[in-house]
Amino acid sequence: MFERELLKGSLGLMLMALIEQGPMYGYQIAKLIRAQTNDVIDLKEGSLYPALHRMEKEGMIEGFWQRRDDGVDRRYYRLSAEGQRILDERRAQWNRFSAAVSKVVSDAPIQ
Amino acid sequence: MRPFNESYFSELEHELGALSAEERDSIIRELRSHTEDASADPAADMFTVQVGLPEQAAKVGRHLRSVHIAARREARKRRSTLIVSTLMAVTVIVLSFIFPWFDGNLIAFILGGVAVVFGVLALIGVWMPKPNIGRWLVWSGSAGLTLVGMPAVISFSSFYLICGPLLLLTGMRLQRV
Numbered sequence: 001m002f003e004r005e006l007l008k009g010s011l012g013l014m015l016m017a018l019i020e021q022g023p024m025y026g027y028q029i030a031k032l033i034r035a036q037t038n039d040v041i042d043l044k045e046g047s048l049y050p051a052l053h054r055m056e057k058e059g060m061i062e063g064f065w066q067r068r069d070d071g072v073d074r075r076y077y078r079l080s081a082e083g084q085r086i087l088d089e090r091r092a093q094w095n096r097f098s099a100a101v102s103k104v105v106s107d108a109p110i111q
Numbered sequence: 112m113r114p115f116n117e118s119y120f121s122e123l124e125h126e127l128g129a130l131s132a133e134e135r136d137s138i139i140r141e142l143r144s145h146t147e148d149a150s151a152d153p154a155a156d157m158f159t160v161q162v163g164l165p166e167q168a169a170k171v172g173r174h175l176r177s178v179h180i181a182a183r184r185e186a187r188k189r190r191s192t193l194i195v196s197t198l199m200a201v202t203v204i205v206l207s208f209i210f211p212w213f214d215g216n217l218i219a220f221i222l223g224g225v226a227v228v229f230g231v232l233a234l235i236g237v238w239m240p241k242p243n244i245g246r247w248l249v250w251s252g253s254a255g256l257t258l259v260g261m262p263a264v265i266s267f268s269s270f271y272l273i274c275g276p277l278l279l280l281t282g283m284r285l286q287r288v
Binding site: 025026027028030031044045046047049050053072073074075 | 123124125126127129130134137138140141142144145147148149152164168
């Protein structure tokens with residue numbers, strides 16, 4: 001299990017990166033995160049939905065209800081133009097940051 | 112399967128607590144849809160279905176609603192207390208300033224002046240943003256007003272007879288703020 005703060009810092013980026021692929025609903029997002037991280041990250045519903053709502057309020061994503069074939073409603077999320085801009089920016093930042101941290105934090109002792 | 116523990120719900124409660132009632136209702140609706148998706152998915156983690164998240168979230172929502180109603184009631188009560196206390200303190204200040212002129216004697220002027228000072232102290236205390244200092248100021252001001260008002264029982268001047276009981280009552284009332 002990861003520390004709560006560690007996941008919180010990267011949750012928005014992960015959600016935006018997934019939603020970038022196309023409109024997605026909560027259950028689908030949780031399942032994809034679990035699958036793509038080989039069950040390493042198992043997002044709790046209590047964290048996922050409030051995070052999606054926060055991002056929607058900040059204008060990064062747009063949510064909309066759509067009726068399923070069985071008549072039950074599902075809330076889908078898609079990336080907004082502002083969200084795409086933020087995602088591009090944060091993705092570049094994340095790549096630089098994670099590469100830099102990996103260089104320092106490694107199994108091999110520092111010479 | 113994920114382990115069942117209290118933190119699972121406490122996290123949900125923590126997150127829901129930061130949202131408005133409309134947002135909470137929307138999330139509860141989404142959690143219902145989430146649970147339905149999970150029950151239709153053969154590969155789903157059964158914990159999601161069994162744990163009854165929408166019901167838990169609805170319970171949390173009801174609890175938070177009652178907490179918010181109580182907080183609103185408390186805020187209303189506090190606002191009306193502030194208004195009443197302010198009116199009382201202002202009345203005391205104005206009357207303590209006016210009454211000594213009717214009596215025209217030195218003691219009435221001294222007591223009136225002291226009452227004005229204590230009234231101002233209490234008024235500042237009522238509106239002080241720092242509660243500790245505010246409480247102390249209200250207490251000092253109201254205790255002073257009570258003391259100044261006490262001679263009303265042994266004197267017959269207009270200041271003591273009319274303003275004295277008012278100071279006494281205001282002081283005692285402000286002590287309960």
